[in-house]
Amino acid sequence: MFAYYLKLGLQSLRRTPVLTTLMVLSIAVGIGAAMTTLTVMHLLSGDPLPGRSQHIFYPQVDALSTERARRYPPDMLDYTSAMDLWRARRGDRQALVNDSEIKLHAPETGQPPLMTMMLSTHADFFPMFAVPFAFGGPWTGEDDERRARVAVISSDLNEKLFGGKDSVGRTLRIRDADVRIVGVLGPWRPSPQFHTLAGGNFSQGDTASFYGKPEDVMVPFQTGLEINDGNFSQFTCNALPAVPGHLQNSECVWLQLWVELGSAAKVADYRRFVADYAAQQKALGRIPFPENARLLSLMQWLDYNHVVPRDVRLQSWLALAFLVICLFNTVGLLLAKFLRRSGEIGVRRALGASKRSIFAQCLIEAGLIGLIGGTLGLLLTLLGLWAIRSQPVEYADLVHLDLPMFAATFVLSVSASIVAGLFPASRASRIAPAMQLKTL
Numbered sequence: 001m002f003a004y005y006l007k008l009g010l011q012s013l014r015r016t017p018v019l020t021t022l023m024v025l026s027i028a029v030g031i032g033a034a035m036t037t038l039t040v041m042h043l044l045s046g047d048p049l050p051g052r053s054q055h056i057f058y059p060q061v062d063a064l065s066t067e068r069a070r071r072y073p074p075d076m077l078d079y080t081s082a083m084d085l086w087r088a089r090r091g092d093r094q095a096l097v098n099d100s101e102i103k104l105h106a107p108e109t110g111q112p113p114l115m116t117m118m119l120s121t122h123a124d125f126f127p128m129f130a131v132p133f134a135f136g137g138p139w140t141g142e143d144d145e146r147r148a149r150v151a152v153i154s155s156d157l158n159e160k161l162f163g164g165k166d167s168v169g170r171t172l173r174i175r176d177a178d179v180r181i182v183g184v185l186g187p188w189r190p191s192p193q194f195h196t197l198a199g200g201n202f203s204q205g206d207t208a209s210f211y212g213k214p215e216d217v218m219v220p221f222q223t224g225l226e227i228n229d230g231n232f233s234q235f236t237c238n239a240l241p242a243v244p245g246h247l248q249n250s251e252c253v254w255l256q257l258w259v260e261l262g263s264a265a266k267v268a269d270y271r272r273f274v275a276d277y278a279a280q281q282k283a284l285g286r287i288p289f290p291e292n293a294r295l296l297s298l299m300q301w302l303d304y305n306h307v308v309p310r311d312v313r314l315q316s317w318l319a320l321a322f323l324v325i326c327l328f329n330t331v332g333l334l335l336a337k338f339l340r341r342s343g344e345i346g347v348r349r350a351l352g353a354s355k356r357s358i359f360a361q362c363l364i365e366a367g368l369i370g371l372i373g374g375t376l377g378l379l380l381t382l383l384g385l386w387a388i389r390s391q392p393v394e395y396a397d398l399v400h401l402d403l404p405m406f407a408a409t410f411v412l413s414v415s416a417s418i419v420a421g422l423f424p425a426s427r428a429s430r431i432a433p434a435m436q437l438k439t440l
Contacts, residue, residue, distance in 0.1 A: 001357075002364065009365035016337060020369070023333045027373025030326030031413045032380025037312070037319040039385060039405045043398055044211065044308045048190040052130060053298040055092075057259050057267065059085060059274045061281070062292035064238055064253060069289035075198035075305075076235045076253040080286070081277075086122075090273050091259030092266070093124035096221050098255050099196050100228050104217065105173040106161045116157065118174065119196070119215040120224025126152075128260045129195065134158075136168035136183035139220060147222045152183040157216040172217070177227045179219060188214060191398050192307045194298060195258065198235065199305070210307050211395035271295045309395075323416065330369075330420040338362055338428035345428055355429040362425035363418055370417025374410040381409060 013020045047053050060073040061081050077085070086096050098120045105113040125131070126138035135158075139150045151172060158167055170181050192210035219227065225248070232247050232254060241250035261267045271294075278290030296304065338345075345358055382401060389396045 001360075005361045005364040006368065008361055009368045012337075012341070012365055013368065016340075019333060019337050023330055023337075023369050024373045024376060026326045026329045026333070027370055027413060027417055028376035028380060030323035031374055031377030031409060031416070032384060033319040034323040035377065035381040035405065035409050035412065036384030036388070037316040038408075039381065039401055040312055040388060040395075040399055041308060041316050042405055043191065043400070043402075044312060044395060045302075046191065047299065048192060048194050048302075049129065049298060055260050055262055056128065056298040057091075057261055057270065058296045058298065058301045059257055059259065059270070060294050060296070061085075061274065061278050061287060062289050063281075063287050064236060064251070065289050065292065066238065069292045072304075073292045073294060074236055074253040077255045077257060078251070078253050079248045079255060081281075082255040082257055084277065085257055085274070088273065088277075090270055092262050093128040093260040094257065095122040095125040095128060096255055096257050097121045097125065097195055098221075098224070098232065099215055100224070100232050102174050102217065102228055102231075106170070107173055108170060109161050111161060116217065117215040118217040118219060118224060118228065120219055120221045120228075122221050124260075125195075125218070125258075128258065129190070132186035132188055134184045134186040135166040136181070139182055144220045144222070147226065148220060149177060149179045149223060150182045150220065151179040152185060152218040153181055154185050154214060154216045155187055156213065158184045174217065174219075174227050175231075179223075179227075185214075189398070190214065191395070192302065194302060196256065197301065197305055197307065198256065210305075211398060267295070327416055327420045330417065331423060334362075334366060334369075334421050334424040335427060338424045341428070359425050359429040362428050363421050366417045366421025366425065367414050369421075370414040371410065373417065374413025377413055378406070378409050 049056060059077075060075070061077065062070060062073040063078045063081050064070070064074050082096055086094055099117050100120070101115060102118045103113055104116050104118075105111075122144050123139050123141050126133075131138075133152075134155060136152075138152060139148060142148075143150055151174075153161075153167070153172070155164075158164060161167070162170065167181050167184055172179050172181060193212060193214060194210075195214075197210055225232075235254050236252065238251040241247055241252060247254050259270065261270055274293050274295050275290070278287055278293040281287035282290045348358065349355075385399050385401060388399050
C-alpha cells in the first residue's frame with residue numbers, strides 16, 4: 001500500500017504545482033535556516049578528543065580567596081600549587097601548560113622575525129592529547145628534566161618558514177635563545193582549543209577565540225620559563241607582581257595542569273588527593289578555603305566555560321523559531337490542499353477506504369513534501385555554511401556539513417512535515433462521504 005499511496009501523493013503534487021511549490025519552499029527555507037545554525041552549534045560543541053576525553057581531567061584549587069571563598073575556584077593555578085600537584089606524579093600522564101607571545105626568527109631561512117605564540121608544556125602533553133606528527137616526534141621526559149633547548153613546531157609554521165619540508169634538526173631563535181626543532185606537527189586543530197581554555201564562565205566575552213589555531217611553537221615547560229622570563233601574562237592576581245611578567249613568586253594564577261586518569265578508581269583517588277592537598281595548604285596558612293577545590297573532566301570544563309559563542313546560541317534559537325513559523329504555514333497549506341480534495345476523498349471512502357487509509361495517504365503525501373523540501377533545504381544549508389565560512393570569525397574554517405548533520409537534515413525535514421500534516425490529515429480522514437457525494 002505504501003507504493004500506491006506514494007503514487008497518489010506524486011499525482012496530487014503534480015495537480016497543484018503552485019500550492020506544492022509554496023509548501024516545499026516553506027519547509028526548505030525553515031530547514032535551511034535551522035540546519036545551518038544547528039550544524040555550527042554541533043561542530044562548536046563537539047568532543048575535541050573523541051574516545052579520550054573521559055580520561056582527561058583538570059584540577060583546580062583556590063589560592064586567591066582571602067576573606068571569603070569565591071563561588072568557583074580560579075580557572076588557573078598559581079605557580080606553587082601547579083608545581084606541587086605536578087611533582088606529586090599522581091596521574092598516568094600530566095602536563096603543565098602556559099602560552100605566551102614570543103618573537104621568533106629562523107636564521108637559516110633569511111626571513112624576517114615574526115611574532116607568534118609559544119606553548120610551554122611537558123612531554124606527556126603529546127601522547128595525552130594524541131597530537132599527530134608529520135616529521136620527528138616529541139621531546140622526552142629527560143628533556144623536561146634537563147631543560148633542553150628543543151622545540152616542536154606547528155605544520156603552519158613549518159610551511160611558512162621551511163616550505164613544508166622536514167625541518168627536524170633546524171634551528172629557531174626565540175628571543176635571545178637558540179632551540180633545535182625535534183618535531184613538526186601534522187594538521188592538528190582541536191575544536192575548541194581546550195588545552196589553554198580559561199575565562200569563559202567569568203567573562204562571557206569573545207569565546208570565539210577558543211576556536212583559533214594552536215600555538216606555533218612548543219617547548220619544555222622550564223625551558224619556556226627561562227627563554228621568555230618576564231614576558232608572561234597573569235590571569236588574576238591578589239597583588240601585582242613586584243616585577244611585571246615575573247610570576248613564579250607572585251600572588252597570581254597563570255598556569256594550567258592537565259592529567260590523564262585511566263580508571264574510575266584513579267579519578268576518585270586523584271579527587272581525594274586534590275582535596276587533601278588543599279587541606280594541607282590550609283594548615284600551612286596558604287589556602288584559607290580548601291573546600292573550594294575540585295577536579296573536572298574535560299567535557300565538564302568545556303561546559304563550565306560556555307565554549308559555544310553566545311551569538312551562535314541565539315541564532316540557533318531564532319532559526320528554530322523560524323522553522324516553527326514555517327511549519328505553521330505548512331499546516332495551513334496542507335489543510336487547504338486536503339480539504340480541496342474532499343470530493344475525491346468522499347469517493348474513496350464510499351468505495352470502502354477506511355479513515356486510517358485516508359490518514360496514512362495524507363501523511364505519506366506530507367512526508368513526500370518534506371523529502372523534497374529537505375533536498376532543497378540541504379542546498380540552502382550548504383549555501384548558509386558557505387556564507388559563514390566567508391565571515392571574519394576564528395571558527396569559520398571549521399564549519400562544514402558532516403555525515404550526522406547531513407542525515408539530520410532529511411530526518412528533521414521529513415519529521416517536521418509529517419508533524420505538520422497530522423492535523424490536516426486528521427481533518428481529511430473525518431470527511432463524511434455522503435455529504436461530499438451529494439455535491440458531485
